[in-house]
Amino acid sequence: MEVRELTCVACPMGCQMTASIDNGVVVSVTGNTCPRGKKYAETECTHPVRPLTTTVKVDGGKHPVVPVKSADAVPKEKMFDCMKVLNEVVVKAPVKIGDVIVENICDTGINIVATNIC
Amino acid sequence: MLKYDLVVVGGGPAGMAAALKAKECGVEKILICERDETLGGILEQCIHTGFGLHYFGEELSGPEYAARFIEQVEKTDIDVKVNTMVLDITTNNVVIAINKQDGLMEISATAIVLAMGCRERPRGAISIPGTRPAGVMTAGTAQRFANIDGYLPGKEVVILGSGDIGLIMARRMTLEGAKVKAVCELMPYSGGLTRNIVQCLDDFDIPLKLSHTVTEIRGKDRVEGVTISKVDGNLKPIPGTEEYIPCDTLMLSVGLLPENELSRSVGIRLDKVTGGAVVDQYRETNHEGIFACGNVLHVHDLVDFVTQEAQTAGEGAANYILGKKEYADYRIHTKGINGVRYVVPQRISMDGSEEPVKLYFRVGQVFTNATVKVTRNGNVIYAKKKRKLAPGEMENIVIKPEDLQDFSEGDYLFIEVEG
Structure with a gap:
């Protein structure tokens, strides 16, 4: 199990989050204060995207x-x-x-x- | 002399939201004076996204956020004069403005909303030693060159100051093919939003050098390089830590100053910490009928909060114009202590209002797992745990009307951080 510390960039709040990754799949996200944070952590750990x-x-x-x-x-x-x-x-x-x-x-x-x- | 119920000075997000709110509240004759060629203010050059998440619930770019308000203004009978510079405001609320079509104008106003915004601290404000070549510019100037005028203002860049505009420009320059060699920050922490450090610096491996400053600028016609040095706990450069970085551009993102020349000339009392007017919860200054909102009042990090604050000022101005405002018997003060650098509003008019009062504040250093407390006469009336408080992120708390009973004139509400 891999654990990653992340700063959410979904909005200016910048929540500090912890994501646990098992076999390339995000199994848990903590520290987020909204569903967007969870989505960001899942995407960031598998296929990161950015608005251009x-x-x-x-x-x-x-x-x-x-x-x-x-x-x-x-x-x-x-x-x-x-x-x-x-x-x-x-x-x-x-x-x-x-x-x-x-x-x-x-x-x-x-x-x-x-x-x-x- | 022209006559208006309300004159709004500045057509950026604050000015537009204040004017629209006043219109909605029933004010008839409103004029917005804007010195640029369009409404929108600085949002027009902020082409990155991140605006509107709180207010519209979606992520917009600066021009898109501005456009939503420009369209609303255009649907009303609010008069707008662009390319119009307000030169002075007299103590009897006459606005002196000038433009090419109308020449010099005297505009009498029942109420005035000040929404002039802020400007960047330039090189002269921080006294960097060295020569005076081309290529030293504020991050906002570089942003205008790149995003509106279509120029790439440099190829090898060092940025001094890690405020949001500096961080955003580090990414912008990198995307356009420039090499950003370092972002230096005098303080041991960044003044920008954490998300911007992640997506503007970390994404592109741009080093953020905390506790570093520029100690020399070199170059004759154009910048050839800068020397950076580490600073000690008193923010003084440490001899022997100098590092020379060749570059053609030095961008400064070293703070914003509310632009209050007009406020000063009309005798409005300013807060030494915010650089903006001292206001009450309706954003009325000590000069009756003159209100202030947005970055001219205190520098915000989110335009959404500027919009909210401007609506408060617009409603306050409307109530004043329409005679709906009870004259306050007396005022109490708010004050930040123990880690809280400033609080806006600085005073609360005790006019028997049943409305809660929202206090905005900024801390002076980074706190983790701390408690924000509001006390009166030693009694705690509000306490809330916060996971993180940082100088770059404005906080707010709401004081309930029942907690504002039984104050005497001149009493203080103290806002502090514990832990």
Whole structure:
């Protein structure tokens, strides 16, 4: 049985949690104060994911870039691959909040969406 | 002269929430003055997520959080003047503002909500020795360059200060291909949220050097490197511990200062610890009819709490404007002692209100398994165990109305940490 100490990043509370892992399966989580913490610990110990936020270039917008986010958290090890794709993207203004900028980025099944108007 | 029931100075999250709440409470003529070109304030450049978990129950980016309030403001008849700088406020509640379209304006207001936010401490505020090359900037300036203007402000970066903006920028720069060589923190603990240390530094193996500071900046035109040193218990650099780190950028995340020039000029009393106004539970300052909320009052770590506080101020201003407010017979004081650095509100107006009073406070050091206690005249009226208390995380407690009976003018409520 492996025991891991974790700081939850699900919200700014940052709960200190302890997860017990048996054969690659999380069997218990303590220290969390909400169900999101338990979910975070289980994911973190098996296949860690992170929300990705960055900007992409805009053609003809109010600003040269518009902020975007991954609609859901992406696998941690694919963050830099996603950045590589997003650094090449140029979108045409106008952009609205929620517009899909890249579909299924790096085959993660996750879309990149705009988080501001431009 | 223009005439408004309420003038809100600042169109960030605090200003918008205060104006919207006042509107909801029945105030008719409201004006928001914003010096930037859009509403939203600093949220517009905070493109990371983590906003709105408390208030909306979902995780939003800064611009998304701001947009929800901007849309609401646009649906009301609240007047908004952007690109408008408030220059002064007179003692009879006249706001002096200027912009390109209207020129110099005198705006008479029944009540005013101050929501100017805060700004970052710059290099000059911490006196770092060395040359004065380009490439020394606050983390917030770098954030604006990267997230709004589309520039990468450096390639090899050292960050001084582990406040949240510094941590967020460490990740942002790394994702954009820059190398963040170290984050130095003068104190033996970080000033940022723990989650940000985990997901902004640990995730990318960026070293956090606690009890370290920058003791020299080198470079002629552009930063070429910085010398960092370990500090002792009195925060003085220890000779012999110097380490030179080549870099082209030094980012500073060394604290935020409420921006209270306007408050000072109208004679509002400021709290030496928060840097913001001394207010009561309605966020009214010592100047009748002038309220303050958000980061201009005290620096918050979560915008959700800014929104809540601004709604309190907006409602307070509305009650004042509509004549619904009982004049307080007297006021009592709150005070942080034994590990509690400050408490907001600093005073409680005793006006016979039956409402509970929420006190926000910050501790001065890290505590684990400690008890937060509130006492009056030596009697404990509130006690709660806390697993962890840290300077970077604002706490709050609620005082029940029955515990606020039978006070005399000038009495104190003490908030302290035990253990």
